[in-house]
Amino acid sequence: MNQSPPVTWRTHYALFVLASIYVFNYIDRQLMAILIEPVKLEFGISDTGIGLLSGVTFAVFYTVFGFPLGRLSDRIGRKPVIAFSCIAWSLMTMLCGMAGNFLSLVLTRIGVAVGEAGGTAPSVAMVSDLYPPNRRSTALSVLMLGSSLGAIVGLGLGGWIAQHHGWRYAFLLIGAPGIFLGLLLLLTVRSPQRVTPLGVVPAQQDNWVKTLAELFRMPSFLCLVLAGGAAAIAGYAIGTWSPSFLIRSHGLNLQQAGFLVGVVGGTGATVGTLTCGILTDRMARRDAGWQIGVPLLGTLISIPFALAYFLWPQGTAFIIGGIAIPQAFLFYSVFGFFGVWWATPCLSAITHLFPATRLAQATSIFLMSMTLLGVGIGPLLVGMLSDFYVKGMGAESLRYALASSVSMLALASVFLALALPRYRQQIKNPAVLPAPVRTVTA
Template sequence: MSIPSRPTWRTHYALGVLAAIYVFNYIDRLLMAILIEPVKAEFGISDTGIGLLSGVTFAVFYTLFGFPLGRLSDRIGRKTVIGLSCIAWSVMTMFCGLAASFSMLVVARIGVAIGEAGGTAPSMAMVSDLYPPERRSTALSVLMLGSSLGAIFGLGLGGWIAQHYGWRFAFLIIGAPGIFLGLLLMLTVRAPKPAQLVKAADLIQDHWAVTVRQLFQTPSFLWLVLTGGSAAIAGYAIGTWSPSFLIRSHGLSLQDAGLLAGVAGGVGATLGTLTCGMLCDRMVRRDKGWQIGVPLLGTLISIPFALAYFLMPTGTAFYVGSTPVPTAFLFYSVFSFFGTWWATPCLGAISHLFPATRLAQATAIFVMSMTLLGVGVGPLLIGMLSDGFAHSLGNEGLRYALASCVSLLVLASVFLAMALPRYRHYLTQPTLAATPSAKAVTA
């Protein structure tokens, strides 16, 4: 049965539950960013050690399990994989608050990574199953609000809890709701089945190596994956280290840094995510190439504002209550709006390239590149650069380490420019059949 052109209330309800789960996916993932300073103080580790904990360790295990769990969701359906994964990463987030040593904290974060590997790609594929192509970028932008809302609650609320009750209590409180959301999804949402399509031949599952090769042979997919990896290095590096940058270079408290980076930055990212999704759906009606053109435009605009944020001298623009707002942070607000424009349209582009029986696997590869390079390399790279610059610059070493990572956004723009003509040409071929990813059956 094909998905109706006008989604029902059940469709929107499913999207709402998935979006709530994705919020906690990012809350649990980003919580470590606001807790860097107290965790460092308790366990006596360096910035490089923090980069290994929040970056490489998380990314390696996320990547190892991302493709197999995406492949599993293409076979048995998304709902069960997402629900069980949500429960798993939430439990492991709570275990982080019980860690008696740095080694135990590392093990708990590995558990979070494995759980989250089964949530992201299947959720994005499920949204693509639920909505027709002409409404898909807007629907995906609603799901992708999880990253910005996760920053608001993960950094803002996490910083407040840590300031008043300690970093361990922050893990325990913020990890708990995901258990309820996982159960809610499995018990109340009617999920599409990607395996039942018009052509029986589509049900044949190739060996995973054959599938991966065929995915990368699809025009523009490689460039989209490279875009995700390079942009994510910059994005995760900035997201992870921005609170510490505000503390070290602008003298903010842990609570104030969390509120600014989480709430103010998260609001900009929320508005940016929604704007780019709706703009993309509107512009694509005129020219399919805007599916790539919109993220290219947003990424180019974000670059000068990111540089201004990191290189602007210390100074306070105004106060919000008792919280000082550095002048530099005004540029971060604009950057957070445009800096999110690359993700949602790229995911929408992937949903137009592949059928439902391969969509979660293709999405998993894109997300894996974001995670392995973004989560794995980004925080570690900045930690190493910060430690290196600290010999001559002290606390200001982090400022210039972060400024240097903006060059990765330039590289992402180049990759998007390479993908654009290939994507447009592929989708406008007269012989290209309508993507079967919009066809599914409801359980």
């Protein structure tokens, strides 16, 4: 629904900077996963307490600030919101390493959540402003590499730093680069020109309740939001607790678990993200329904591999660099490739449904669902199930708690299947034809 300026080297440079920022967005968010065990030990908290710290606390504040910052981005431009948000969450990540007690750690994590609320949705909207529709899924797949590359650095490097220097240094050292990246975006990247239909009232002048109502009138949008929320519950639960699962059920240490989940699993997710983006652009040229069909296919394939990963018994497949690779982890490698196929195409689908004056807000709703349900409920649900299963499962309680979370991927598949025909119909027969346009600064 949006036109885009010509793609030049400046376009690709802007995407590179945005993708780099998103890498550290995800590093700072995911770092807590590899630090669960030492933080538990120092502050003496339960799995449920960890779930509250890494889940609900983060998610609530991310959600509260996500939509207002999305509206601000639609009003004043994407670049300043992203840049200052990046600087803010990076400073708060560093302060996490200075926490003197559990309460102060909770407060600094809240600060990270507020900062990150202004990062992803405006970034997706800015990429949409930069690239034409037929190249958007590929461009967004590059942006969304941040989640998998962030896992590689956050879990791999974070685990190494924590193992050798303590968990506080992990927060301090990994938080610092984001300050530089925020300044780099602010000073070296040009704001793209975006196209707004003539006669359309700018989104910032509308009442926010009216804006929300208009967004949800789009038939496929609610299905996409629900699909993203369900998939995120499983995704964040698995991402948060996998290192602890490998430590408790397969005997790995902190550094080894961080390396496997971060570097090996993150590499598979990186390749999977690029693959689904390129495949979606290619297939959607033939039939718009593939924009939803690709994430549906990937999610369905990922389910049996996730279950095999959690339920496979102990056993070593082979040894690499002194690390005994569990047989179960081979299934995680495949899951990591297909388990990320839902995110990028769904975000790209939203960019095709809404004009520039609504795009950051629509994207923020999708991301708020992912965060409130995924980050908020996913880790907490698994933590509570793990504590509940202890009576019957003992030391293996986390294994079965994680296996239970895979059911949410099946629910996400149902919502994607419902969204597919609605989305195809909307793209073929849009309710409102594009109006004449005028150019404004993004």
